[in-house]
Amino acid sequence: PTLPPLVFHYIPWFGSAATYGMDPYKFLFDCREQYGDLFTFILLGRRMTVALGPKGNNLILGGKLSQVSAEDAYTHLTTPVFGKGVVYDCPNEMLMQQKRMVKFGLSTENFKSYVPLIKKEATDFMNNELKPVAGEWKQAHALHSMAELTILTASATLQGKEVRGKLDKTFARRYEALDGGFTPINFMFPNLPLPSYKKRDKAQREMSEFYQEIIRGRREGGADHDHDMIAALMSSAYRDGTPLSDSDIAHMMIALLMAGQHTSSATSSWTLLHLADRPDVYEELYQEQKEKFGNPDGTFRDLTYEDLKDLPLLDSCIRETLRIHAPIHSIMRKVMSDIPVPTSVAAPAIPEKNASYVIPEGHFVLASPGVAQMDPKVWQDASIWNPHRWVDEKGVASKALAEYDGGDKIDYGYGSVSKGTESPYQPFGAGRHRCIGESFAYLQLQTILATFIRNMEMKLEEPFPKTNYQTMVVLPLPAKISYRLRK
Template sequence: MADVRASLEGLLGQIPGSAFVLASVIVVLLSVLVVVSLATKRNGKAPPTLSTIPIIGGVLKFMDGPLKLIKEGYEKHGDVFTVNVFHKRITFLIGPEVSNHFFKAAEAELSQQEVYQYSVPTFGKGVVFDVDYSVRQEQFRMFAESLRSSRLRDYVKMMVMEAETFFGKWGDEGEVDLKEELSKLIIMTASRTLLGREVREQMFEQVSDLFHVLDLGMLPISVIMPRLPIPAHLRRDQARKQLRDVFRSIINNRRATGVRENDALQAFIDARYKNPDRPTTDDEITGLLIAALFAGQHTSSITSTWTGFYLHAGEKKFLPNVVREQQRVLAKHGEKLDYDILQEMDYLHRAIKEVLRLQPPLIMLLRYVHKDFSVTNRKGESHVVPKGHIVATSPSFAHRLPHVYKRVDEFDPDRFGPGREEDKAYGAFSYIGFGGGRHGCMGETFAYMQIKTIWSILLRNFELENVSPFPEPDLESMVVGPKGECRVRYKRRKLTPA
């Protein structure tokens, strides 16, 4: 190390005047990189590094589209490779063969907290990624309680009511932007089931507007500098304060009057921490509600829209299957629609699952490395991922690996059906539409119930036809959905039982 530094310093003596300071900075940075490199070599063979511009690393390629960067890294180095982005090193683990540790490692080894700090200004202090792991686990227990099956049964009733009312206002025929319409409906169902009756009935417009401001305040720059005093962040902070006041008023009123509802808000009001034993505070309840809505609202409306466009695209090859399934359900149960009936819709479930394979809303999942760990790639080569790296995997890329899925770019719900089950052929993490392992999405059942409710009602009451060209994914968004308008033409009909 001393020899390396001496050689670099010797070169500085040949650099005149004003360039000296810049050269000195470069020496320091190179020295740090050499130290990191030597430390990595002492611990084992480091993953191959994707060649990028010195110092700023892969940031320009990230800006051009992370999937392009992942594709380049995968084609050059295989399923394990590292990208330098400024002072950070991101090691990608792509595919089920190398993802086991990513999804199953203990929090002391790989954690979420460091990489999701950008969410703290939105969710608030004292919740989720602003607390240590033990408190976060208690809060996740509260989330799980708000989503247990007894509550989901009531939630589905609310979803059915909201969807029937919403689509009842459509005319006999017409044209709508499906993405815009389903986004409106999802925020209504989420408001009723998660935020509470008071919000849905008395202050829906106010609260939905405030959430929209929060949403606009979560930008790509927010990941790097979440508190940068730009206008979008300042508006976000103000909206967060107003939401706190709204929910504090509702919470206080419920406590004062003894009114109880079977919604997520009530579950958080009733929740208690175990150690030490104490109730949740008003600020914590507000933060948990915001986190719950952010976790589900975008992803469900995006997936609902993609579902419609895939089912009605081209030859509509798979649309008859979901229609016939609805006819069979109608013949068995009549027009009734509840939690148990939705569970019987296997083909619609597979169609939604296939949409999430092709168009997962989250491009990348991240963890921070606290302890060195080894990983063996598909070629049998072992690498050591060092402490301090960020590890990443990509549902978008992993779901289109040709050795895992056949005809990867085709929409084919049958790939998950009996006799094929392509998502299981290469292990537990071949399909990661809802994450997996220790941090699998707790809202998976809620999401399927919500999307299946919406599409059951649409399929039973309307014939649809895509008007807009099939959309491209909007890769510039934090949560990736269809880009541009998603217009469909509809005509009201009454589906008859089979």
């Protein structure tokens, strides 16, 4: 079999770790320029084969279970943080069932109850932390503020009353310790004799016990917590009738906490930064709020879950932010059996024989939807944040984008254009491991942003921040946003 082209590197085992780690998108775009959509690079001894573009995304994200495994690529990073028995520490068939149980907790009925709760948290945060004043610009650190508000809103809703009630210093310390074990370093080196690894393990045990105590408390107290994820998981079971154990539930709650926290706070920070940078769009968003919810006396009526489906511009701002700041830049799988590469992904290796490339067992594969999302061949002014590209003058999603998705109509609002595995827009991934948190993330982001838009003006008084790739998700480097109360 013919192997994909190997990216040139100087140091054998180390390979391209430095260039990939410093700026993965630059590295991937540069390699694509030189080698095409299919190539292999060395990452600390691992052979990573990259397949780019919608066809490449499809090859990896739509890969057969017999060919690609997520658990073999991720478990060494995730299991010490989440805990045993769930997600990537069990067979894929069980993860699929766990995802179905989580989806049961992400119901429309629950979502309806979340909108006022998120609005309350966002309003309290504004009044108690940001304290905007009319006629006077104040500044806040975008990412710090949004990280705090994300955990407040996620715990007030999904995580449940007890977690929200116990967001104290102890919880913050445990969270920080767990998070400190969820970094690219931990991915590269699963076990080092470093204090951060010990802290991670201790925090995992404590966090697991914290959730299990809540679960026991609920069993004994028979309290009614119908609308949160712990309640949903406590009432669900595997197909054969086996319920989740207390430790399974605890570990899934930790997994959901970690899955949602950085992705959502990165997205809200980037969105706010772009809005502060574009007062014209911010003003348009204010008009959208006034048109849809404005009362004659200048106040706004409360948002409801149904209303969120009818905010095309706000939706487009989030969607556009996820296009150029997809929080997850690399999606990985371990190759379990040889994968023949279709000639639609890469031209035949030996054209005379029409022989295609093969990605051999033992390699890892890497999909980077962000590359297709920023491809100038697909998107006009690909690197420019332009929310209007998602709506036409009638306020509906643009036709050009519908065509990217194989001509299917875009399911506007809570759907997305990325349902298929072959698409140039997949910030939530695709296929069997696709995100199930998308609609919750949108609900949370829209409600927070709508609350800010209604009450504050914003501007950016410093250069637009560059990107930090040293973290698990793509974050903005420290930057401050200026804000003041609307008159």
